[in-house]
Amino acid sequence: MFTTLTLRGLIARALALLVAPLCLLTAFITERTANPPETQAPAVSYQNFGLFEAVPRYQGLTTDGESWYYSWNLGLQRTDLNHKILASNFIAVPLQFLLEGSNHIGGISVYDGKLYCPLEDGSGYLKPYVLIYDAKTLKYTGEYYLLPQELHVDGVPWLAVDGPRGVAYTAEWWGAEVLNVFSLEDFSLVRTVPLSMPLDRIQDAEVYEGVLYCGSDIKDSHTIWAVDPETGDVTKVFDRNLDNAVEAEGFTVWPMPDGSFFHCTETGASSVNVMFRHYAKP
Numbered sequence: 001m002f003t004t005l006t007l008r009g010l011i012a013r014a015l016a017l018l019v020a021p022l023c024l025l026t027a028f029i030t031e032r033t034a035n036p037p038e039t040q041a042p043a044v045s046y047q048n049f050g051l052f053e054a055v056p057r058y059q060g061l062t063t064d065g066e067s068w069y070y071s072w073n074l075g076l077q078r079t080d081l082n083h084k085i086l087a088s089n090f091i092a093v094p095l096q097f098l099l100e101g102s103n104h105i106g107g108i109s110v111y112d113g114k115l116y117c118p119l120e121d122g123s124g125y126l127k128p129y130v131l132i133y134d135a136k137t138l139k140y141t142g143e144y145y146l147l148p149q150e151l152h153v154d155g156v157p158w159l160a161v162d163g164p165r166g167v168a169y170t171a172e173w174w175g176a177e178v179l180n181v182f183s184l185e186d187f188s189l190v191r192t193v194p195l196s197m198p199l200d201r202i203q204d205a206e207v208y209e210g211v212l213y214c215g216s217d218i219k220d221s222h223t224i225w226a227v228d229p230e231t232g233d234v235t236k237v238f239d240r241n242l243d244n245a246v247e248a249e250g251f252t253v254w255p256m257p258d259g260s261f262f263h264c265t266e267t268g269a270s271s272v273n274v275m276f277r278h279y280a281k282p
Contacts, residue, residue: 041238041239041240041241041279042279043260043277043278043279044258044259044260044278044279044280045258045260045277045278046275046276046277046278047083047275047276048273048274048275048276049083049273049274049275049276050272050273051272051273053274054267054272054273054274055072055272056070056072056075056076056077056088056090057070057072057077057250057265057274057276058072058249058250058265058267058274059071059072059073059104059105059106059107059249059250060105060106060107060108060117060158060204060249060250061107061108061204061249061250061251061252061263061264061265062107062108062109062110062115062204062206062250062252063081063110063252063254063263064110064111064135065254066080066081067079067080067081067086067135068080068081068083069108069110069115069135070250070265071092071105071106071107071108071117071250072105073103073104073105074090074091074092074093074098074103074105075088075089075090075091075092075093075105076088076089076092076105076108076115076117076133076138077089077138078135078136078138081256087136087137087138088138089133089138089139089140092105092117092133092138092140093105093119093131094131094140097119097129097131097144100121100127101121101124101127102119102120102121102127102129103120103121103122104119104120104121104122104155105117105118105119106118106119106120106155106156106157106158106159106203106204107157107158107159107160107203107204107205107250107251108159108204109159109160109161109168109206109207110135110161111161111163111184112163113134113135113136114132114133114134114135114141115132115133115134115135115138116130116131116132116159116161116168117130117131117132117133117159118130118156118157118158118159118170119131119156120155120156120157121155122155125149125152125153125154125155126149127146127149128146128147128148128149128152128155128156128170129144129145129146129147129156130144130145130147130156130159130168130187131143131144132144145186145187147170147180147182147187148189151170151172151180151189151192152170152172152180153172154172154173154174155173156170157173157202157203157204158170158171158202158203158204158205159205160205160206160207160212161184161207162207162210162212162229163184163207164210165210165229166183166184166185167181167182167183167184167190168181168182168184168187169181169182169205169207169212169229170182171195171199171202173200173201173202174200174201175198175199175200176195176198176199176200176202177194177195177198178192178193178194178195178232179192179193179195179212179227179229179232180192181193181229193229193230193231193232194232195227195232195234196231196232196233196234197234199214199216199225199227199234200216200218201216201217201218202214202215202216202225203215203216203217203247203248203249203250203251204249204250204251204252205251206251206252206253207229208253208254210229211226211227211228211229212226212227212228212229213225213226213227213237213251213253213262214226214227214251215248215250215251215262215264216248217247217248217249219244220241220244221239221240221241222239222240222241222242222248223236223237223238223239223240224236224237224238224239224240224251224262224264225237237262237281237282238279238282240264240277240279242266243268245268246266246267246268246275247266247267247268248264248265248266249264249265249266249267249274250263250264250265251263251264251265256278258278259280260278260279260280261279261280261281262278262279262280262281263276263277263278263279264276264277264278264279265277
């Protein structure tokens, strides 16, 4: 029998086939490049992803110390630490959200076998969702939450899970004056924490040993910040000093054998690529 479920599945597949080439074309037309090395803060190492490697990796970034997880506007990818692809979900946003206008997966976070993905419906930013995926397969679990729109008037560009505290953090894109703290159980708002200084253009963030580290796309500096999520105290870690032609994108933290700790991606304006840089703690 041809059921409604079958029809929905066919529509979803057809939409995926239509959207994927368009997104690839858009990504290729929007030229991206890394800035000259001499403008950078010293990196321990870096990789340059071009063409089809770059497209699934130009938004969010996270790690559990065993895999890299990437997001792009509509999809997800997991690789090992040597960048071998382990799983891909190129059109990861379910049809029901696409039909509502959701079009952007932001800075992601992984914890306890789950991948937490903030989802925006720009440019209206009326429905800031969090969708949950299986971290190994990148398949959607069916679990999702709608966050308070009044706390995310410019969308939800990133989400960072703090597993030991049982919470997740978000903040506004422009002039964030508070840190939003949500319960991991049901994403109910636990509290807001006033920040010691406003934060602008945070692209991605990650929690490590109780500290919330944030990677910004502030022009001329592209600062990495450290935030105490209990007190709201904000301190500068260092400036990446990227060329202003590029955009800082994904950001995560994890101590690696080569001495690197901060891991950042960036895109630019001359060719289709993503630069992935690894920095030590200053």
